[in-house]
Amino acid sequence: MPLPTLSDHRKGLLLTAIGGVALSMDIPLVRLANGDMWSIVGMRSITTVVVTLVIVCLIRWIKGSWPAMVPGRAGLVAGGLYGLSTVTFLLAVFNTTTANVVFIVAFNPMFGALLSWLFLKERPSMSTLVTMVVMILGVGMIVGDGLSGGNSFGDAMALLTALVLAGAITVGRASRRAMGFVPLLAAVLPAGLGLANALPAGLVIENPAWIIFNGAVLMPVSFWCLASGPRYLSAPEVGMFYLLETILAPIWIWLIFSETPPVMTLIGGSILVTAIMAHSLWMVRRQPATEQAPAV
Template sequence: MAEMSDRTKGFLIAGLGVLFLSPDALLVKSTSVPPVVFLFWRGLLLALSFAVINSLRYRSQLLPAMRACGRRGLYCGVAFAGSTLGFVTGMKHTAAGNVLVILNTAPVIAAVLAWLVWRERLPLRTWVLILVCIGGATLMAVGEMGKGQPLGLIMAGVAAFSLASNLAVARSRPQADMSLMLIFGALLICIVAACFGGAQWPGWHDFGRILLLCICFLPAASILIQTGPRYLPAAEVSLLLLLETVIGGFLVWLFLDEIPGPLAFAGGAIILTALAVNGFIEDWRQRRRASRLKKAGRASRLPE
């Protein structure tokens, strides 16, 4: 069996991370605590989960591995906190559709940042895929769009830029495991929320859902998605995150009976179709490349 390419590995890692992330919207919507309380416990439990997981992964080499991330690693931690705080605050102060439309620009922001700072270029096919998927995600959000407070729109923009720049910076140092710096980012979320009065007991009912989210789903999702840029351009990792809008929306519909409108179904179909077509094209290219290499190897072994 041919060795898996970095690109394929990146798609599998980031795609699995998106699957783990998908229950996020469902579990957030099923809690009734104020956002600042939710953020405090989310940050605290994630920090503990990241610390345990990475201690098992690296053991005595954890601190040296974190130091190897350098200043860019610190930025990734801050950006992780910024994307979480921006998303939750944006949802609180403006319509969900406004937040999703702004957040859907993350793939373009990531691609532009990678090109401006590190001169990383994307093929035309990827740009077409990004634009098609953003169009589909925007259709999904159109039904919920509405007027909101300026603070909500600003924080949604902070979330989009933080997410995109986090993945772009992580991509710039693929030799370092930037997922280790999520410990720092989660602690920062907890501290900021505590400063705004979030250090309150949410009640056992809501705490059970927050615990399930922050122990079973988000740690694996965050680590896998943060690892994706080691093998895949940041814009393409951001692109895969649009799948969470589709799968997460389906779970909310399934368990909470929030029926999406026709535009949401159309947008979801566009995203899934575009990503599926891209996957088939990428698989065909990989098989063709492997076949050429195999033929070249046979030719080199022929007697003169």
């Protein structure tokens, strides 16, 4: 009996789930590498670019044609946003706690809902609007605690990362084009910036194997999966899979480094996670069962 093929919606769910799990290991590997920020940015990004070019050449050799890499103007815009998000994300990692970073970046789906409303005319549901209000409360608690703890710059970079990522996802959603290679090739922007700042004094990375593995394996997998998701899912749905990093990254950090988040971060993060999970479950229950396409 032929196996049914996955519907587009289920493809999107599977891709973004894989991407979210892979992304959750990013911060722990950055911390394990133990290096200067610009050295980490440069090494992580240049390995991603090199691996991407190797994959593209292999596809060209196997299929006899080049894969779609940067689809027109939308691809350039999305690439610029993905490149910027890498820099702001690592600025956040080096200037505030891991829990603050992942909980604030979890605001991404709500930014995605707002941008989709403004530019794609995809009006968010009442449940989404209520969730946004609750998430603003949670982020406010984390950022307020960061201000008193001297982490305001790192928290601001995390919030900017959430906005920039939401913008990149929205551009991908609007274009409906294949964007899987865009964030990978866009790593050339942070690679150039990082190496330009680090090389005059020399790369400073105590354990480079961790950051090379991160840039060569985990980042290509996570970026490609998450950038491909908007072909099948809405921008808020894709953004919600960044919640996997929000949940898992603090656990990895706690297991590896015994780093316990501040109380206000845990409270605000719990509000964020609860709000997004409740909204996600509500959306899944409302999502009609998609008919499976017949196998060819």
